[in-house]
Amino acid sequence: MLEIEDLTSGYAGVPVLRGINVKLAAGEIVGLLGANNAGKTTLINALSGMVKPISGRILFLGEDISKLTPQARVELGIVQVPEGRLVFPEMSIRENLLLGGINAHARKHRPQQMEKVIGLFPRLGERLTQSAGSLSGGEQQMLAIGRGLMAEAKLLMLDEPSLGLSPLFVQYIFEIIDKLHADGLTILLVEQNLNLTLRHAKRCYVLERGQVAVEGDAETVKNDPRTRSAYLGL
Amino acid sequence: MTELYQALAQGLLIGATYGLLALGMGLVYGVSGVVNFSHGDFISLGMFMCLALYSAFAMDPYVSIIITVPLMTAIGALVYIFLIRPMVGHQFLMVVQLTLGLSLVLQNGILMVFGGEPARTPSFVESKLIILGDVVLRVPRIVAFVVSFALAIGLYIMLRSTDFGRSIRAVHQNAHAAALMGINVGRVQVLTFALGIGILALAAALLLPGTPIQPTQGLRYTVITLLVVVLGGMTNFVGIMLGGLIIGIAEAFGTIYLDGPIGLLLPYIIFVAIMLFLPKGLTWSSAR
Numbered sequence: 001m002l003e004i005e006d007l008t009s010g011y012a013g014v015p016v017l018r019g020i021n022v023k024l025a026a027g028e029i030v031g032l033l034g035a036n037n038a039g040k041t042t043l044i045n046a047l048s049g050m051v052k053p054i055s056g057r058i059l060f061l062g063e064d065i066s067k068l069t070p071q072a073r074v075e076l077g078i079v080q081v082p083e084g085r086l087v088f089p090e091m092s093i094r095e096n097l098l099l100g101g102i103n104a105h106a107r108k109h110r111p112q113q114m115e116k117v118i119g120l121f122p123r124l125g126e127r128l129t130q131s132a133g134s135l136s137g138g139e140q141q142m143l144a145i146g147r148g149l150m151a152e153a154k155l156l157m158l159d160e161p162s163l164g165l166s167p168l169f170v171q172y173i174f175e176i177i178d179k180l181h182a183d184g185l186t187i188l189l190v191e192q193n194l195n196l197t198l199r200h201a202k203r204c205y206v207l208e209r210g211q212v213a214v215e216g217d218a219e220t221v222k223n224d225p226r227t228r229s230a231y232l233g234l
Numbered sequence: 235m236t237e238l239y240q241a242l243a244q245g246l247l248i249g250a251t252y253g254l255l256a257l258g259m260g261l262v263y264g265v266s267g268v269v270n271f272s273h274g275d276f277i278s279l280g281m282f283m284c285l286a287l288y289s290a291f292a293m294d295p296y297v298s299i300i301i302t303v304p305l306m307t308a309i310g311a312l313v314y315i316f317l318i319r320p321m322v323g324h325q326f327l328m329v330v331q332l333t334l335g336l337s338l339v340l341q342n343g344i345l346m347v348f349g350g351e352p353a354r355t356p357s358f359v360e361s362k363l364i365i366l367g368d369v370v371l372r373v374p375r376i377v378a379f380v381v382s383f384a385l386a387i388g389l390y391i392m393l394r395s396t397d398f399g400r401s402i403r404a405v406h407q408n409a410h411a412a413a414l415m416g417i418n419v420g421r422v423q424v425l426t427f428a429l430g431i432g433i434l435a436l437a438a439a440l441l442l443p444g445t446p447i448q449p450t451q452g453l454r455y456t457v458i459t460l461l462v463v464v465l466g467g468m469t470n471f472v473g474i475m476l477g478g479l480i481i482g483i484a485e486a487f488g489t490i491y492l493d494g495p496i497g498l499l500l501p502y503i504i505f506v507a508i509m510l511f512l513p514k515g516l517t518w519s520s521a522r
Contacts, residue, residue: 048414050410050413050414069418070413070414070416071413071416071417071418074414074415074416075416079414080414082410082411082414086408086410086411086414087411088403088404088407088408088411089407090403090407091400091403091404091407095400098397098400099400099401099404099412099415099417100415102397102400102401102415102416102417103415103416104416107397147415151415151416
């Protein structure tokens with residue numbers, strides 16, 4: 001479904017990512033691991049079109065999307081749930097969800113899509129008029145994921161969904177992620193939490209200083225000594 | 235007592251239009267972080283367009299808006315795309331400098347075309363009055379009040395319950411997240427700026443009947459608008475409308491109760507007094 005070919009990308013022409021090759025098959029859940037500053041967020045921002053490629057290509061469903069605007073990519077179904085959730089704090093849950101489905105492709109099906117999201121997160125449905133800024137961190141993460149689903153995502157990219165959440169909420173969020181995966185959604189899971197990711201993702205890539213250091217199935221990655229060194233920065 | 239009622243009524247009427255002028259500036263500031271110091275000169279431009287249309291076709295200012303609103307909206311879009319957008323994201327002062335320069339260009343452009351003599355644009359409502367007890371109200375001011383409030387309410391509804399309005403608020407609250415929703419942030423910024431200038435074309439026609447105009451008046455409107463926007467907490471919708479009414483009333487009290495320069499200073503004195511006690515402006519709301 002997604003193929004990143006030899007991607008070099010960064011800010012103001014300074015490469016952060018160098019020669020990245022990553023592949024995702026449809027329906028797969030893949031983990032993207034690495035320490036702080038390894039380039040994980042830059043990579044999904046490159047996929048979202050927020051960071052421009054310097055060289056290399058990104059193919060989505062066989063089509064080169066590396067020149068497309070962020071809007072066009074959302075319309076294709078490449079949807080990011082950003083780190084820190086970034087819900088619109090002064091808007092209600094309902095408005096946040098409506099904004100999630102504002103792209104030209106998803107706009108027509110918003111009522112049905114909203115019912116699905118509320119079915120997944122009944123807690124959001126109970127307080128649709130409450131402002132997003134007044135929600136707890138865990139609830140905001142639910143809203144951020146719900147908002148991403150409103151866009152009719154084909155590829156959902158979750159950036160650090162466990163960040164700053166209580167263990168109970170982390171467990172709940174990852175149950176939801178498993179459920180979405182079981183329903184056939186393709187998921188790219190960006191995480192710092194190694195063990196958590198290895199439990200849920202079938203395959204993983206470990207980034208180190210903007211390059212793929214280790215790749216393979218969860219077991220391989222877990223046992224590879226380079227994974228540990230990528231984390232410790234040795 | 236009559237004077238008090240007269241001052242209050244006059245202030246409220248003009249204040250609604252001040253509020254409307256400031257809403258345009260506040261919206262633009264909210265989505266692009268741009269404070270447009272040529273705001274008042276665009277009002278001027280709108281007024282002189284009405285004058286030109288009157289001179290050429292004897293068109294009433296209220297009718298001219300059919301032409302001036304679309305024209306000014308288009309001018310707004312072009313100014314944003316070609317002049318302001320290249321500056322956004324750089325130093326805030328660069329944009330200030332640019333819009334100040336634009337102000338001088340507009341002012342002198344108008345001076346070249348129309349000359350420096352104060353001019354008037356007649357309107358069919360110009361000399362009509364409504365007398366309520368002892369209070370005398372000019373019909374054009376009442377029209378301006380009603381239309382300004384109707385437009386403010388319309389804008390409010392647009393921001394609350396349309397996709398375009400929600401996009402504007404999303405860009406204001408978090409432009410990065412808005413882009414991730416598939417909102418074209420650049421487009422929202424252009425359209426908001428164009429909308430802000432389009433509103434000025436309407437406001438110009440509302441302020442025009444009975445008011446003599448001259449090319450150098452723009453700065454006065456810019457300053458009034460700035461006072462109102464700052465008073466209203468920059469982006470707080472209700473705060474801005476309230477700020478408009480306060481400045482309008484202060485102006486009316488100043489001219490009716492005080493002589494000369496001190497009277498003209500009253501809005502500024504009130505402004506400074508309010509800002510001393512409420513540095514964030516009239517934003518009392520709990521929703522931060």
